[in-house]
Amino acid sequence: MPAGTVRVNKPRVGNGLHACLRGFPAAVIEVATGGVVADSNGKLESLLGREIIGYPFAELLDVTSQAKWTRLLSRDPGSTESSLFECVVQRRGTLELRTFAAVWGNDSGEERLWLLEYSRDLRLEPLYEELGAANSELVQIQRELAKERSRLAQALGVQQSAVRLRDQVLAIVAHDLRGPLDRILASAALLREESLDSGSREKLLELIARTAAGMNVMVRDLVDAASIDAGRLAIDRREVEVPALVNATAEMFRLQAEAKGLALTCSTATTVSVLADQARVLQVMGNLLANAIRLTAGGGRITLAAEAAGDNVVFSVADTGPGIGADDIPHLFERFWQAQRRHRGGAGLGLAIAKGIVEAHGGRIWVESEVGSGSTFYFTVPVTPMATGG
Amino acid sequence: MSESWRAAYLAALRAGDRRGALAVVDAARADGLSLATLYLEVFQPSLREIGLLWQDNKISVAEEHLATAVTQIAMARLYDGFCGTAVPNGRTLLAACAATERHEVGLRMVCDLLELEGWDARYLGAAVPEDALVGMVLSRQPDAIALSASISPHLPQLRAMIRAVRAACGERAPFIIVGGRPFLEDEALAERVGADAMARDASEAARCLRERFA
Numbered sequence: 001m002p003a004g005t006v007r008v009n010k011p012r013v014g015n016g017l018h019a020c021l022r023g024f025p026a027a028v029i030e031v032a033t034g035g036v037v038a039d040s041n042g043k044l045e046s047l048l049g050r051e052i053i054g055y056p057f058a059e060l061l062d063v064t065s066q067a068k069w070t071r072l073l074s075r076d077p078g079s080t081e082s083s084l085f086e087c088v089v090q091r092r093g094t095l096e097l098r099t100f101a102a103v104w105g106n107d108s109g110e111e112r113l114w115l116l117e118y119s120r121d122l123r124l125e126p127l128y129e130e131l132g133a134a135n136s137e138l139v140q141i142q143r144e145l146a147k148e149r150s151r152l153a154q155a156l157g158v159q160q161s162a163v164r165l166r167d168q169v170l171a172i173v174a175h176d177l178r179g180p181l182d183r184i185l186a187s188a189a190l191l192r193e194e195s196l197d198s199g200s201r202e203k204l205l206e207l208i209a210r211t212a213a214g215m216n217v218m219v220r221d222l223v224d225a226a227s228i229d230a231g232r233l234a235i236d237r238r239e240v241e242v243p244a245l246v247n248a249t250a251e252m253f254r255l256q257a258e259a260k261g262l263a264l265t266c267s268t269a270t271t272v273s274v275l276a277d278q279a280r281v282l283q284v285m286g287n288l289l290a291n292a293i294r295l296t297a298g299g300g301r302i303t304l305a306a307e308a309a310g311d312n313v314v315f316s317v318a319d320t321g322p323g324i325g326a327d328d329i330p331h332l333f334e335r336f337w338q339a340q341r342r343h344r345g346g347a348g349l350g351l352a353i354a355k356g357i358v359e360a361h362g363g364r365i366w367v368e369s370e371v372g373s374g375s376t377f378y379f380t381v382p383v384t385p386m387a388t389g390g
Numbered sequence: 391m392s393e394s395w396r397a398a399y400l401a402a403l404r405a406g407d408r409r410g411a412l413a414v415v416d417a418a419r420a421d422g423l424s425l426a427t428l429y430l431e432v433f434q435p436s437l438r439e440i441g442l443l444w445q446d447n448k449i450s451v452a453e454e455h456l457a458t459a460v461t462q463i464a465m466a467r468l469y470d471g472f473c474g475t476a477v478p479n480g481r482t483l484l485a486a487c488a489a490t491e492r493h494e495v496g497l498r499m500v501c502d503l504l505e506l507e508g509w510d511a512r513y514l515g516a517a518v519p520e521d522a523l524v525g526m527v528l529s530r531q532p533d534a535i536a537l538s539a540s541i542s543p544h545l546p547q548l549r550a551m552i553r554a555v556r557a558a559c560g561e562r563a564p565f566i567i568v569g570g571r572p573f574l575e576d577e578a579l580a581e582r583v584g585a586d587a588m589a590r591d592a593s594e595a596a597r598c599l600r601e602r603f604a
Contacts (some may be wrong), residue, residue, distance in 0.1 A: 062541070063575070068445050086444070094543050097451055101518035134463070136494060141514055142466050143473075143501075150474025253593050345560075 017041055026117035027082060027098070031057055033111050035073055043117070048091050057115075062088040062095050072102055083120050085115065105219040153275075165335075176218060180211040187211075203245045221349045225335060228356030235277045235360050239384050242313055243268040245278065249285040250304050253293060261298035270308040274381040276361055281381060284365075291350065292319035295372075312363065312380040319376075322371040331366060354379070392431035395423060403457040404449070415464045422535065425506055429499050430593045434462050437495060451544060457494060458459040465498055472506060479508035481603050482532040484564075486514040486523060486551070488544035496569060497538045499592035504599060520554040527555050534565040534599050537585070542572045545583060552584040565602055571596055 004342065017039045022030045027043035029052070037052045045052055046075070047059060058066050065087035072085055085102040088095045100115040110169075116281075187204045227233040250266045257264040292302045300320040306313055324332065335352040358365040358379045369375035395418040402411035409604065418428055427486045438459045443449045458499050471596050483504055494516060501511035514526065527535065531574035535555065568585040587602075589595035 063571075064441075064445055068447055071446060083447060084450065085447060095541050099450075102502060133517060135459070136517070139462065139494070139498065140515045143469060146470045146473040149470075154474065189463065 024116075027100075027115070027117040029057070029100075029115040031115065035069070035122065038112070047096070048089060054332050060089050062090055074102070075104070130319075133218060152378050173218065173222065177215060180215050184208050221353060222355070224353045225349045228353060228360070230337075232366050233356055235280060237275045237277060237361075239273045240276050240278045240281065242270055243274045245274075245281060246285075246304055246306050246315070249282055252282075252286065252290045253296075256290075257302060260293060260296075262296055264302045265301070265303050267303060267305040269305075270306060270313060272308050272313060273384045274313050275384045276381050277357075278332065280357045280361075281315075284357050284379060285317065287350045288317040288356050288379075292317055292321060292375075292377075295319065296321035300374075308383065309380070312382055313381050314378055316376055316378045318374065320374040323371040323373050324367065324375055326373055329367060329369065333365065392418075392422075392423060392427050395421075395428075396432045396435055400439055403436055403440060403460060404443075404453075406453065406456055407462065408460045409546070411460045411463055412467065412604050415468070419468075425468060426503060426593075429465075429503060433464070433495070434499070434592065437461060438503045440572075461495060462498070465495070465502065469502060472502075476506055476508040476511065480490065481509045481534075482530060483509050483511040483534050483536060484514060484526055484530065484532045485511060485538075486518040486525070487516040487537040488537070488539040488547045488551070495537075496592050497536060499591075500536050500569075500599075503592060503596040507600065508597075519553075520551055523551055524554050524558045528558060532564050533603055534567060536595060536599075537566065537568050539568070539570040539572060540571075544570075545572055546580075549583040556584060565599075567595055567598060 002353055017030055022041050024041055027047070028041040029037055029044060030039040032038040035056050035058055037057050040052055044060070052060060057173070058069050061069055062388070064282040068085070068087060072083070075081075084102055085100045086097065087100070097259075099118045101118065103114045103116065105112050105114065119133050172289055187208045191201060224233065236268055246266055246268050250264055254264055289302070289304065296302060296319045302320075303316075303318045305316045310316075315353060332356040335349065355365050361381050361382035363382065365377070365379040367375055367377045395414060398414045399411055399418075402408075402414055415428065415432075418432065419425075423432075437457065440449070440454050444451060444454045466583070481504075483501065485501050487494055487497060498513060500512045505511045512526070512530065512532070514523070537548055539545055539550060552566055552568075555566065565587070566585045567587045567589055568580050568583065569589045573579050573588045574590060577588075587598050589598055
């Protein structure tokens, strides 16, 4: 034997581990047949804060890793191949992933399994935590962005269709104003004819005045619609007596209804007054009445009514006209909806304006109708506070 | 039909082939595979298989995490495509994991499956502080909360989250459903942590909430 070297007669200390493995910076564990820890260099004990020699190694593991451990132990007998063993150990209420090289061997006729922990870079752990948190945040941001993008795309779609509709309505309004304007221009040209007698001259002036009044209504509607849209429709609230209001409206349309052979009746079962802008409420009732007269065939009946219901007065205009399809009812009060219909009666602003006026009064407007059975439009206006309960 | 897509997807995951895996997803979608089928019959079983391979000492945890990350990317790409396409049904869900959870895929699947049916599902991710969760619950007033914990040491935090929500909302607390491995091993655990229901996987959670709020 060469001088200076020491033969270690007993190459192992304790129950088995070589002395050099005692100082190894990572865990080294010797496992005997049956999975019981035979020896350890103390590193795993420090990590787990418990004794491990003499205990089954499986006891240190989390459930999923216990299954892995069983598979590792049940390798082919005689196989000395080393393998990678990753497992999760239970450490004071937390779980930690550890990686070992699993090396099989034979020690004095006894089968042994040595677990040698791979060195770990301790800085990786917090970085890994950070990576997980960053990923979670990224996922969240991506989902929020996708939601926002879908919302914006929908809003853009709504805007685009509103712009399309506005263009369409502009074309309709221009067309609708063009007709009366042409009539006025033609009448004005005729008035220049010196040969015209005074009777014809009077008729032409009457025609110009009537046509201009019609144009005035169209322009007023456009201005009203814009005011409602901008939320600045002026409402001049005063106390208005309901029966007088209903009768005045009916009288305004009586001639028109009778000319078409329609029976127009009034029914006011209340004497209360409402706090309202009289001209505006007249505008709403007038719009509903004009529609009813326009759409109801001769021989039909139109009923204008008002009755008190709690803090409101419910006004109604019922006709025996053709009625409205269930599919159309939800869109009836939408601006310009009518303008998209083939058989339109106007630019499609009337009912939208009526809705705007009623809502500006704090009321609501709706319709009950069935095809073939006529329609009844209702709207509410709050009663004068002093009159409540009186 | 999903069988062959699953095999192709799993093969790409095992090879660590991100582009290949995403190409499989694109091809499956182009072939008409529904999102729900893709989630429940391709992603879910593939990730389960990857988990078993780790348990079998066949792959390392790094490979398992890569497979999860690739699936998260696939889900993010799909989400971008379907988000906002369903007609809203007015139902809302908040979903959160207990602190430092890394097993978020299941919870994201629950969110996505319900969003496909018109729910507004908010995925809050991991490490949501209790007071932040309570704040969200009070401001959003969700119909349901889904919470997950993949390991038992996270249960105390999960229980604290539920307790905080119940304390803040009283009788108006949302329906609380929990999931994760510890709940599979102990049937009575969900009730002990204060939850209203437990689900074994994403499809069971989605079904439970769908039926509860039908």
